[in-house]
Amino acid sequence: MKGFGRYMIFLGSLVVRRESLGTYYKLVLEECILVGVKSLFLFALVSTFIGAVTTVQTAYNLVSPLVPNYIISNVVREMTILELAPTIMALIFAGKVGSSMSGNLGTMRITEQIDALEVMGINATSYLVLPKIIASILMYPMLVIFSGACALGGGYLVGTLTGIISPTDYIYGLRYAFNEYTVTFALTKALVFGFLISSISCFKGYYTKGGAFEVGVASTEAVTTSVMAVLIADYLLAQLLL
Amino acid sequence: MIEIQNISKSFEDKQIIHNISGIFEKGKTNLIIGASGTGKSVLLKSIVGLIQPDTGTVFYDGRNFTDADKEMKAEIRREIGMLFQGGALFDSKSVEQNVMFPLNILTKMSPTEKIDRVNFCLKRVGLENVNNKMPSEISGGMKKRVGIARAIVNNPNYLFCDEPNSGLDPQTSILIDELIKEITDDFEITTIVVTHDMNSVMGIGEKILFLFQGQKLWEGSKEEIMYSGVEELDNFVFTNKVMQSLKKK
Ligand SMILES: Nc1ncnc2c1ncn2[C@@H]1O[C@H](COP(=O)(O)OP(=O)(O)OP(=O)(O)O)[C@@H](O)[C@H]1O
Ligand SMILES: [Mg+2]
Numbered sequence: 383m384k385g386f387g388r389y390m391i392f393l394g395s396l397v398v399r400r401e402s403l404g405t406y407y408k409l410v411l412e413e414c415i416l417v418g419v420k421s422l423f424l425f426a427l428v429s430t431f432i433g434a435v436t437t438v439q440t441a442y443n444l445v446s447p448l449v450p451n452y453i454i455s456n457v458v459r460e461m462t463i464l465e466l467a468p469t470i471m472a473l474i475f476a477g478k479v480g481s482s483m484s485g486n487l488g489t490m491r492i493t494e495q496i497d498a499l500e501v502m503g504i505n506a507t508s509y510l511v512l513p514k515i516i517a518s519i520l521m522y523p524m525l526v527i528f529s530g531a532c533a534l535g536g537g538y539l540v541g542t543l544t545g546i547i548s549p550t551d552y553i554y555g556l557r558y559a560f561n562e563y564t565v566t567f568a569l570t571k572a573l574v575f576g577f578l579i580s581s582i583s584c585f586k587g588y589y590t591k592g593g594a595f596e597v598g599v600a601s602t603e604a605v606t607t608s609v610m611a612v613l614i615a616d617y618l619l620a621q622l623l624l
Numbered sequence: 625m626i627e628i629q630n631i632s633k634s635f636e637d638k639q640i641i642h643n644i645s646g647i648f649e650k651g652k653t654n655l656i657i658g659a660s661g662t663g664k665s666v667l668l669k670s671i672v673g674l675i676q677p678d679t680g681t682v683f684y685d686g687r688n689f690t691d692a693d694k695e696m697k698a699e700i701r702r703e704i705g706m707l708f709q710g711g712a713l714f715d716s717k718s719v720e721q722n723v724m725f726p727l728n729i730l731t732k733m734s735p736t737e738k739i740d741r742v743n744f745c746l747k748r749v750g751l752e753n754v755n756n757k758m759p760s761e762i763s764g765g766m767k768k769r770v771g772i773a774r775a776i777v778n779n780p781n782y783l784f785c786d787e788p789n790s791g792l793d794p795q796t797s798i799l800i801d802e803l804i805k806e807i808t809d810d811f812e813i814t815t816i817v818v819t820h821d822m823n824s825v826m827g828i829g830e831k832i833l834f835l836f837q838g839q840k841l842w843e844g845s846k847e848e849i850m851y852s853g854v855e856e857l858d859n860f861v862f863t864n865k866v867m868q869s870l871k872k873k
Contacts, residue, residue, distance in 0.1 A: 490714075494708040494710060495713070501672055501704060501706045502725075502726050503730070504729060
């Protein structure tokens with residue numbers, strides 16, 4: 383509970399005493415590259431495989447002459463948009479981006495780089511942390527869209543290549559009974575998760591004390607805590623918005 | 625000149641700094657000495673404002689820094705350069721970008737002016753042709769020098785050094801000490817150096833403040849330090865054999 387209070391104070395300190403907008407523009411851009419572009423490969427890999435495996439397993443579970451084949455891709459679509467792309471990918475995002483943010487800030491803290499910024503009169507919280515959070519909020523939804531596409535693509539490839547489902551059925555299933563609101567819901571989740579993961583990881587890293595060992599502990603905690611936050615938020619959002 | 629009055633600081637319920645007052649003079653290398661863990665770094669950080677002291681006031685040339693408003697604080701901060709114990713170079717930036725960083729943040733110089741100034745400062749600390757190296761590619765002594773170059777790049781009036789020669793060999797230590805002394809003399813700045821190295825004390829200690837368990841027990845110059853008559857200080861000064869033999873004379 384005390385930790386939560388400090389987290390709120392930390393968030394408050396982000397928005398006071400900012401540097402010029404030009405400075406932020408450059409920093410946010412750099413972070414976007416780190417957070418977004420450099421995650422593309424991992425996201426593509428993981429989501430393509432998950433999409434492929436989901437297709438195979440759904441098909442395996444639906445062997446009934448009463449169920450038309452296009453239901454397979456229909457199920458894959460729903461699962462991808464509602465849960466796989468925004469939530470499962472958030473766990474990957476926490477592992478990759480969250481831990482690196484926390485490790486980065488933790489190292490800067492214990493090697494006094496953050497003090498060096500403060501001495502120069504820079505508000506280190508907003509200078510270092512704000513760009514990371516903004517970049518995550520901007521990039522994570524895009525990554526979610528990207529992984530959604532990869533997952534559906536992976537499903538298509540495996541489904542058609544192995545002959546589980548014909549290309550026409552697959553496409554028909556994707557478009558069958560489509561509710562746009564699921565996409566809105568997924569992107570809302572993505573925004574919230576992007577914010578939660580980046581802010582929690584930065585918070586954990588920023589207040590690291592001690593040495594290299596503690597930097598490692600902080601990174602681990604950053605991932606654990608953000609994963610828990612994501613799961614709780616996932617549940618709450620589903621209750622609220624669906 | 626920097627003046628501190630009645631600085632105290634506790635962490636949780638443990639008091640680290642006990643009511644310290646003192647004056648650090650302009651154009652001199654002022655030393656804060658004492659054994660490990662006596663609160664030297666905490667005192668230094670309280671003076672530059674990285675730690676908010678519980679009580680007490682810090683004056684920079686008569687300007688009250690502790691109770692200053694935002695603008696005043698920013699103005700004084702612009703005049704401060706600080707060298708950290710481990711160098712504290714930004715490890716995602718090259719040597720040149722590190723030294724240039726304060727100029728980018730604090731001044732409106734043109735790019736060529738900045739480059740010239742950076743090269744001047746790097747040359748001043750005896751480093752050339754390392755502009756594009758990353759901090760991980762240079763030695764500890766070089767990091768300290770880059771740290772000094774970054775601390776002096778914006779022409780500070782006040783220079784703070786936390787253990788500038790910890791982790792360096794004796795020869796390099798002397799070079800760094802002399803560099804700090806020269807810079808202090810050349811630019812007429814107020815320099816405060818935290819150290820527990822007796823070589824530094826005897827080399828550059830123009831004004832010395834001795835801390836013991838968070839209290840100021842003695843102040844004076846390097847000429848007077850041998851005859852202080854303060855037991856704790858004698859224990860600190862005469863730890864090594866050479867110094868002990870000096871005392872007997
Ligand atoms: N942020 C902090 N929170 C709690 N205790 C602290 C903090 N910073 C320092 N201390 C405590 O204050 C005491 C003095 O620490 P300080 O770093 O000032 O010692 P020092 O004199 O600089 O020693 P050294 O020569 O080893 O650097 C230590 O006991 C340390 O544990
Ligand atoms: Mg120290």
